[in-house]
Amino acid sequence: MAGEDDIAIRVEGLKNAFGDQVVHENLDLEVRRGEIIGVVGGSGTGKSVLMRSIIGLQRPEAGEVTVFGVPMTGESLHTPEAEAIRRRWGVLFQNGALFSTLTVAENVEVPLREYYPALDQELLDEIAGYKIVMSGLPVDAGPKFPSELSGGMRKRAGLARALALDPELLFLDEPTAGLDPIGAAAFDELLHDLSRTLGLTVFLITHDLDTLYAICDRVAVLADRRVIAVGTIPELLALDHPWIQEYFNGPRGRNAAQSAERAGTGRD
Numbered sequence: 001m002a003g004e005d006d007i008a009i010r011v012e013g014l015k016n017a018f019g020d021q022v023v024h025e026n027l028d029l030e031v032r033r034g035e036i037i038g039v040v041g042g043s044g045t046g047k048s049v050l051m052r053s054i055i056g057l058q059r060p061e062a063g064e065v066t067v068f069g070v071p072m073t074g075e076s077l078h079t080p081e082a083e084a085i086r087r088r089w090g091v092l093f094q095n096g097a098l099f100s101t102l103t104v105a106e107n108v109e110v111p112l113r114e115y116y117p118a119l120d121q122e123l124l125d126e127i128a129g130y131k132i133v134m135s136g137l138p139v140d141a142g143p144k145f146p147s148e149l150s151g152g153m154r155k156r157a158g159l160a161r162a163l164a165l166d167p168e169l170l171f172l173d174e175p176t177a178g179l180d181p182i183g184a185a186a187f188d189e190l191l192h193d194l195s196r197t198l199g200l201t202v203f204l205i206t207h208d209l210d211t212l213y214a215i216c217d218r219v220a221v222l223a224d225r226r227v228i229a230v231g232t233i234p235e236l237l238a239l240d241h242p243w244i245q246e247y248f249n250g251p252r253g254r255n256a257a258q259s260a261e262r263a264g265t266g267r268d
């Protein structure tokens with residue numbers, strides 16, 4: 001087990017249920033500082049609910065979540081310490097969740113206005129421009145509306161907004177879903193470069209096997225209402241859980257492994 005200072009997120013004994021449907025029970029997970037952790041699992045296993053539980057958008061029935069050592073669940077949700085932690089993360093939701101009536105630059109400025117209301121417009125524009133370029137968009141994307149962007153550009157705009165507050169921790173829910181393979185690979189590369197340059201910890205929900213091979217340090221597998229395994233892909237492959245074997249050793253998994261080997265990006 002890693003030392004306390006090395007842990008970015010700790011989830012212990014998490015339970016989530018919607019009516020009779022128990023989504024998580026006794027779910028534990030540790031995310032280490034500075035790692036890109038991929039979160040995988042069949043459809044409906046509760047990956048998004050797990051992310052929402054960590055960021056405080058889903059109130060769990062039981063369990064504890066701590067982020068950078070600060071308790072974030074139950075009564076602790078509204079402490080000044082928890083509030084300060086929320087400023088240290090950025091979130092990219094599954095559909096990008098951009099405000100359609102705001103331009104890209106205005107979208108990026110939303111969290112800045114919320115947390116730093118005293119910033120003047122010139123500085124807001126300057127910071128937004130910087131984040132937009134950092135996310136691989138052309139400078140002239142700033143005044144555009146989300147409807148004027150391609151799917152890949154919208155993801156980048158969402159990433160620019162997630163980076164607005166200089167986060168240490170990024171939550172991404174299926175960032176490459178809907179992108180063509182070339183666009184997805186470019187997004188993976190951007191994410192990998194940003195995480196290494198900025199020292200980010202990344203919690204990345206994905207179905208994209210190429211992404212797992214290309215950029216994830218470790219992968220957490222959700223099944224049977226909990227995290228059944230966490231490790232590098234070779235470590236997971238050594239387990240004989242049927243879902244893990246089918247996922248990584250099925251035709252798509254083998255293709256992704258071969259592509260990663262050819263590209264020299266496979267992590268171990």
Ligand SMILES: Nc1ncnc2c1ncn2[C@@H]1O[C@H](COP(=O)(O)OP(=O)(O)OP(=O)(O)O)[C@@H](O)[C@H]1O
Nearest residue numbers: 018021023041042043044045046047048049050207
């Ligand atoms: N607000 C809600 N009310 C009721 N049920 C919900 C709610 N949010 C999620 N669920 C249910 O919880 C389960 C887990 O949902 P979740 O979106 O976390 O799955 P997922 O693993 O992210 O799936 P996918 O890979 O398809 O995106 C699903 O059965 C879903 O219907």
